[in-house]
Amino acid sequence: MIYIRTYIIKRLLGLIPLVLGITFLVFIAINFIPGDPARIMLGVEGTEAMAEQVRQEMGLDQPLLIRYFNWLSQAVRGDLGYSLLTRRSVSYELARRFPVTFQLTLLGVLFSVIIALPLGIISAINRDNILDFFIRVFSLIGISLPNFAIGILLILFFSRSFNWTPPAGFVNIWAQPTRALLILVLPVLSLGASLAASVSRMTRSSMLEVLKKDFIRTARSKGLKERVVLFNHALKNALIPVLTLIGLQIGYLLGGTVIIEEVFSLPGIGRLLLTGIHNRDYPVVMGCILVIAISFAIINTMVDITYSFIDPRIKYD
Amino acid sequence: MEEIAAETLIDSSCNLFNMGLNFVLLDYSVLVG
Numbered sequence: 001m002i003y004i005r006t007y008i009i010k011r012l013l014g015l016i017p018l019v020l021g022i023t024f025l026v027f028i029a030i031n032f033i034p035g036d037p038a039r040i041m042l043g044v045e046g047t048e049a050m051a052e053q054v055r056q057e058m059g060l061d062q063p064l065l066i067r068y069f070n071w072l073s074q075a076v077r078g079d080l081g082y083s084l085l086t087r088r089s090v091s092y093e094l095a096r097r098f099p100v101t102f103q104l105t106l107l108g109v110l111f112s113v114i115i116a117l118p119l120g121i122i123s124a125i126n127r128d129n130i131l132d133f134f135i136r137v138f139s140l141i142g143i144s145l146p147n148f149a150i151g152i153l154l155i156l157f158f159s160r161s162f163n164w165t166p167p168a169g170f171v172n173i174w175a176q177p178t179r180a181l182l183i184l185v186l187p188v189l190s191l192g193a194s195l196a197a198s199v200s201r202m203t204r205s206s207m208l209e210v211l212k213k214d215f216i217r218t219a220r221s222k223g224l225k226e227r228v229v230l231f232n233h234a235l236k237n238a239l240i241p242v243l244t245l246i247g248l249q250i251g252y253l254l255g256g257t258v259i260i261e262e263v264f265s266l267p268g269i270g271r272l273l274l275t276g277i278h279n280r281d282y283p284v285v286m287g288c289i290l291v292i293a294i295s296f297a298i299i300n301t302m303v304d305i306t307y308s309f310i311d312p313r314i315k316y317d
Numbered sequence: 318m319e320e321i322a323a324e325t326l327i328d329s330s331c332n333l334f335n336m337g338l339n340f341v342l343l344d345y346s347v348l349v350g
Contacts, residue, residue: 143331146339194335198328205324241321259343 003315004305011301015294022293023075023286027068030282037084037280058084071286080290081283083276090287093272098291100268101257103173103180107188108253112196113246119196120203120242121235127208135200142197148259151190155263158186170267187264191256195249202245206238213237239310247303251296 038054039046046054055061059070074081080090123135142150158164166183173180210216211234219229258270265271269288276284307314 140327140331143328144334144338146335146342149338149342201324201328202321205320209320 004308008301008305011297011304015297018297019290019293020072023072023290024068026289027071027282027286028064030277030280030285031064033277033280035280037282040279041085071283075286075290080287083284084281085279085284090283093284094269094287094291097267097269097272099172100170100266101254101261101270104184104187104191104257104260104266104268105250105253107184108191108195109246109250111188112192112199115192116196116199117203117242120200121207121230123200123204124207124211125230132204136204139197139201142193143201145193147190147194147256148263150193151186151260151263154186154190183266187260187266190263191253191260194256195246195253198245198249199242202242203238206241207234210234210238236310240307243303243306243310247300250299250303254292254296 036051036055038051038058038060041054042050052061059067062070071081078091080094082089083093119135119139123132126132145153166186167179170183171180173184216229216234219233220226224233257268258273260266261268261270262274269291273285273288273292275281276288
């Protein structure tokens with residue numbers, strides 16, 4: 001247990017250079033895209049003199065590095081600044097929108113794992129027969145289609161064929177669970193499809209690999225029931241590469257929410273990031289990136305810790 | 318290991334296809350209008 005604690009502390013310390021690197025790169029990138037926040041704020045009627053004044057007020061006339069360090073010194077004190085456009089606190093906006101993205105990602109992961117693990121196992125048990133073939137074809141489609149395309153197809157399919165449209169507007173899942181889940185069905189399906197596809201493929205190949213091992217033959221020969229062999233002996237060993245994949249893919253899922261939230265008009269961090277980029281609103285963009293990067297790192301640390309529960313041979317030192 | 322290696326190869330090619338489609342449908346349409 002003591003090892004795990006030092007390991008977590010080490011990983012959290014490793015977060016510092018990571019976040020510094022990411023925020024610096026993003027800061028440079030957002031400042032290199034053509035477009036001026038002062039001009040966007042003033043609209044078409046603004047003159048050059050007015051734009052210059054706005055730039056001075058917002059500190060946009062200072063050199064890039066100084067602006068980055070100003071942002072950083074505020075951010076470490078917990079102040080992420082104010083949106084250049086709406087003048088609202090970035091921390092407030094993030095806190096308001098984080099639950100939406102969190103729910104979407106969490107439900108996406110849950111959906112894919114619940115669907116993909118059984119499919120992968122069924123596919124492995126029925127290797128090379130018709131069922132395996134169908135599952136593999138569906139997973140290949142899931143991997144090959146971008147999630148926003150799946151989203152648009154789902155909207156078309158559900159509203160054209162079934163005349164079913166999810167209720168508009170986002171509600172808190174704790175306040176109105178049924179309504180919130182109904183709103184999230186299509187976004188979660190389109191977000192989770194690619195993860196489900198890759199997890200089911202990985203489960204299949206990993207299970208096939210394990211089922212060939214000697215200890216499985218031993219387990220079978222000592223007369224264990226097939227169910228026990230599959231779930232207690234094979235699946236537990238097959239889960240390690242699957243878990244790595246899920247951990248890595250959650251990061252992509254967080255990135256995928258940017259487009260999915262836009263397609264389904266959900267008020268999450270992804271959409272905030274997109275409008276931030278459109279308006280060259282760098283405090284907003286930096287805040288969103290910070291939250292996404294930290295969540296990604298924390299999730300990966302959590303995945304690494306769960307390894308030791310699945311496979312006690314894995315030690316942290 | 319061959320099983321996982323073969324699957325990873327197929328996965329990577331599908332991912333490439335996905336990225337290509339992403340580019341054509343999203344980035345290209347945004348860039349060209």
